[in-house]
Amino acid sequence: MAEARDVTTTTDKSDDEFAKFDFSVSEIPCLHYQSVEAERLISCEKPVVLRDSRVISTAMKWSLDYLEANMGDSKCNVYSSQTGRFKYFDDKKAQTFPGFECPMQLNEMTFDEFVRKVREWKAGDRALYLQQALNDTVKPSIVRDFIGFDWDWLNFHQAKQKWGPLTSNLVLIAMGGNITPAHYDEQHNFFCQVEGRKRCILFHPDQFECLYPHPVSHPCDRQSQVDFDRPDFSRFPKFKHVKGWETIVHPGEILYIPMYWWHYIESAKSDTTTTSITFWYRSGPTPQEITWPLSVEQKIAVTRNIEKMLHDALKNTEEVRELLHMIVDGRYPCERWDHERPFTQ
Numbered sequence: 001m002a003e004a005r006d007v008t009t010t011t012d013k014s015d016d017e018f019a020k021f022d023f024s025v026s027e028i029p030c031l032h033y034q035s036v037e038a039e040r041l042i043s044c045e046k047p048v049v050l051r052d053s054r055v056i057s058t059a060m061k062w063s064l065d066y067l068e069a070n071m072g073d074s075k076c077n078v079y080s081s082q083t084g085r086f087k088y089f090d091d092k093k094a095q096t097f098p099g100f101e102c103p104m105q106l107n108e109m110t111f112d113e114f115v116r117k118v119r120e121w122k123a124g125d126r127a128l129y130l131q132q133a134l135n136d137t138v139k140p141s142i143v144r145d146f147i148g149f150d151w152d153w154l155n156f157h158q159a160k161q162k163w164g165p166l167t168s169n170l171v172l173i174a175m176g177g178n179i180t181p182a183h184y185d186e187q188h189n190f191f192c193q194v195e196g197r198k199r200c201i202l203f204h205p206d207q208f209e210c211l212y213p214h215p216v217s218h219p220c221d222r223q224s225q226v227d228f229d230r231p232d233f234s235r236f237p238k239f240k241h242v243k244g245w246e247t248i249v250h251p252g253e254i255l256y257i258p259m260y261w262w263h264y265i266e267s268a269k270s271d272t273t274t275t276s277i278t279f280w281y282r283s284g285p286t287p288q289e290i291t292w293p294l295s296v297e298q299k300i301a302v303t304r305n306i307e308k309m310l311h312d313a314l315k316n317t318e319e320v321r322e323l324l325h326m327i328v329d330g331r332y333p334c335e336r337w338d339h340e341r342p343f344t345q
Contacts, residue, residue: 016269023242045188047258054150062145076109076130076132078109079105081105118273130171173275176269182263183222184205186222197251199266203245248268
C-alpha cells in the first residue's frame with residue numbers, strides 16, 4: 001500500500017514537469033477511501049482522489065521488469081504519436097470522414113517489443129502509449145494479481161451507485177510527457193495509479209459549451225476541439241472562461257472520474273513511464289420517472305441523441321448545422337451569452 005500523503009501536496013508541480021495553462025482550476029479533494037465524505041462525493045458523481053486503499057495492492061509490483069517477465073510475449077495494443085498527444089478517434093468513422101488525418105497510429109506488438117522501444121527511445125522518435133485489456137490473454141501470475149484486487153470494495157460501490165456492468169479493465173503504460181487531450185466518456189471510471197504520476201484536469205459537464213466537442217458524427221466524437229497549448233480564441237471564445245478541477249495522482253491512489261466529466265491527463269515528464277489501471281462501469285438503468293429541470297448530464301445525452309438522429313437522416317454534417325440554425329435562429333429569443341450562466345440553466 002502506498003504511503004499516505006498530505007492532501008495539501010496534491011499540486012506538487014515543478015515548473016518543467018507539466019504544461020502551464022491560464023484557466024482557473026480548483027483542487028480535487030484527496031480523502032481516505034473509506035471516509036464518509038469520499039462516499040458522499042462518489043454518490044453525488046463528483047471527482048475525488050482516494051488514498052490508503054488496497055484496491056489494487058497486488059498490482060503495485062507491476063514495474064516494467066515485472067510485466068515484461070510475465071507478459072513478455074503477449075500481443076499488446078500500442079499507440080504511437082509524433083506529437084506525444086494521444087487523441088482518440090473512431091476507426092470506422094475515420095474511414096469515411098472527408099479529409100480526416102489520424103492523430104495517432106495503432107500498432108500491435110509484444111510486450112517485449114514495447115519495453116525495448118521505450119528503453120531505446122531517443123528525442124525525435126514517436127512517443128508510445130500501451131493500452132491493453134486485462135483479459136484471458138495475460139499470464140497466470142497477472143491473473144492471480146487481478147483476482148487479488150479488492151473486488152468487495154469495487155462491487156460494493158457498483159451496487160450502491162446502481163451502476164451497470166463492469167465493461168473493461170485496461171492497463172495503461174504511457175511514456176513521460178504523454179498527453180491525453182480533454183475528452184469525456186459515457187461511463188464511470190475508477191482510475192488507479194500503479195507507477196509514476198499523472199496530472200489530471202477535470203471539467204464539470206456544465207463546461208460543455210466552453211470545451212467545444214467535435215460533432216457526434218466526427219471520428220473524434222467526445223473530444224475537445226481546443227488545443228490547450230495554443231487555444232484559438234477566435235474560433236473558441238468561451239474557452240477563456242473554462243474552469244477546471246485538478247490533481248496529481250500518485251502510486252496507490254484512485255481518481256474517481258464520473259461519467260460525462262471531461263478529463264485531460266498528462267504524465268510527469270521526469271517519469272520514464274507511468275502505469276495505470278482503469279475500471280469502467282456503465283451507467284445504471286434510465287429512471288422510470290423523469291424529473292425537471294433535466295440535469296446537465298441528461299441534457300448532454302439528449303443533445304447527443306438529437307445529433308445522431310439528424311446525422312442518420314441527413315447523412316451530411318453541413319446539413320445538420322444548417323438545419324439546427326433553421327430551427328433556432330430568430331425563433332427562440334436569447335440574451336447575450338453569459339459565461340457565469342451554467343449549461344444547466
